[in-house]
Amino acid sequence: MREVADLRLTPATLIADIASARARFGEWSAVLVETTVLRRKAAAKVGDPADWLFTDEALQQATTQSVANHRARRLAGAVVHDATCSIGTELAALRHSAAALVGSDLDPVRLAMARHNVADVDLCRADALRPITGSAVVLLDPARRSRGRRRFDPRDYTPGLDALLDVYRGRDIAVKCAPGIDFDGLAQLGFAGEIEVTSTAGGVREACLWSSGLAAPGVTRRASMLDAGEEITDAEPDDCGVAPAGRWIVDPDGAVVRAGLVRHYAARHGLWQLDPDIAYLSGEQLPTGVRGFEVLEELAYSERRLRQALSRRDTGAVEILVRGVDVDPDVLRHRLRLRGSQMVSVVITRLGVGAASRTTAFICRPSR
Missing domain, CATH: 3.40.50.150 (Vaccinia Virus protein VP39)
Incomplete structure (x- = not known):
């Protein structure tokens, strides 16, 4: 194991490294190589996996x-x-x-x-x-x-x-x-x-x-x-309001959204919802340590309007966040054909329900 652990086992060297292991260790080479590769993958899950044994599925x-x-x-x-x-x-x-x-x-x-x-x-x-x-x-x-x-x-x-x-x-x-x-x-x-x-x-x-x-x-x-x-937890207050965007937009942590605790999180941090059915929150101050998006401009969404607004801001790179609308960020990013030098974030979301529903885009500056 110590000797096989010295092999690089990268995509570029894998074939040669396996051949080297096979020449030195014969029928043991497959399990030696697999264990070495799994130990390297395990670094994020086990503090020090240097001596651990694994199967891939485990x-x-x-x-x-x-x-x-x-x-x-x-x-x-x-x-x-x-x-x-x-x-x-x-x-x-x-x-x-x-x-x-x-x-x-x-x-x-x-x-x-x-x-x-x-x-x-x-x-x-x-x-x-x-x-x-x-x-x-x-x-x-x-x-x-x-x-x-x-x-x-x-x-x-x-x-x-x-x-x-x-x-x-x-x-x-x-x-x-x-x-x-x-x-x-x-x-x-x-x-x-x-x-x-x-x-x-x-x-x-x-x-x-x-x-x-x-x-x-x-x-x-x-x-x-x-x-x-x-x-x-859901034992905490959930009394938060719904209002237009303030200075910041906050996309809550995925655990908050998945647990259905968006309103509880908003109430704790003095935030409000942009829409009662959408997880985006807003406020005048960011919760400590939370990444947020400072609103620079709000517009009714269409690709043409968004492209023009980003062009005016000399935008060359854009992070796109989407909730509640059928927009693929990767496809949209390609279609915007940006050529500028600045980087911004764009939050696209549905606001309102029924006939009053509208898709809105917020051009933002990320906090980090």
Whole structure:
């Protein structure tokens, strides 16, 4: 492994590097090269993956380290059973904060890798649908991929979410799900608790289902923005108004939008909505640390009007944000044929409903 790790394994050198590994290590070369490549990919998910073992599918499903650490903080001091531990990324985050910890998985290969990756954690082979603990908080991460393809219906997870909720009904559980999961569908499956949507590194990473015993009183939805160190829940006020654009336009973090907490976020930061059904917010001041768009000009949207307005501003590069209208930013950017030297942001959105509906473009200066 140390010798193969010295190979570059870039697209330009891959064929030659594989040939070199094959000449030196024969039948072991394929697994040596694959493990080296996966360790390099794992850097964003595992703090120091230098000695870890992975399968490609297990790595794709593995929780990003910052998200796993966040969940471990919520479970600090608890007795935890990770019943779908896979290669051990959640266990690595939990082992220093849980009062007691055990991991299990049905896949013998992933379990063997977990024994190597988190050697200080007690592990056993078990089916998540056949509980082996009685009072521990159960952490579940059903597989949402099969042969590289995503599964969107939670009943098609492995194990199925409906089956997991039935088996652990009445227990304290935390279930990792895809961020796009249908919230209404969860209620139909019998879930009652908190849905936490988590974002980091500029993207929404997951939705985690927390059973009622693990949720804060009165909270059914939570947005956790790890980069900003901010959380917001539906137990907070949501009294924000609707008004024309002020100095700044704010595109809320994806976790806020996905969790349905746009109005709560606006109320917290003294912002208002441009439209009651659109997630864009506005205000005279930006929330601390939030990227915003300072309004320079507002116009009724058409490609011709927008092109002329951008030309007058000597625009050569444009960032395009769209909500509520059928506009493809990449196609529009090409059609604008900009030749200037300045850079601006353009926010295009629908305002109003029915006959009063109109598409509006805001030419803006980004805060950063």
